[in-house]
Amino acid sequence: MYAALAHLQTGSIQVTVGQSVKKGGVIGKVDHSGNSFGPHLHFQLMDSSDIATAKGLPCAFEKYEIIQDGEWQDVVNGIPTDKDRIRFSP
Structure with a gap:
């Protein structure tokens, strides 16, 4: 299982690959990128590490x-x- 978090502010990510995170912990800061009206986070669980071809999983x-x-x-x-x-x- 893989998780994708997109539209994070450049340079704001505070975790590394494989690091465990806990409820309430800061991962990074959201940003305004893509075709959107304001800062937001795109989050999805998926079955592979390739966001373009992965199947989404319920969360x-x-x-x-x-x-x-x-x-x-x-x-x-x-x-x-x-x-x-x-x-x-x-």
Whole structure:
């Protein structure tokens, strides 16, 4: 299993390949890159290290918010789909 985190700020990555990370640890800072409206993070789990050909894998999140009908809704222990727009929920 591999994880991809895209759109991180150049020079902000604070971990190395193979390093373990813990909940709340800083990996890097998000940036505004690609065709987007502002800073964001693209995260995906996948079955190989090649993001261009890998198959995405489902990933459960403990707590997040999803936008539905123009409003942010709380989700607890959910698995977002590839079409969902989500954000961190403190």
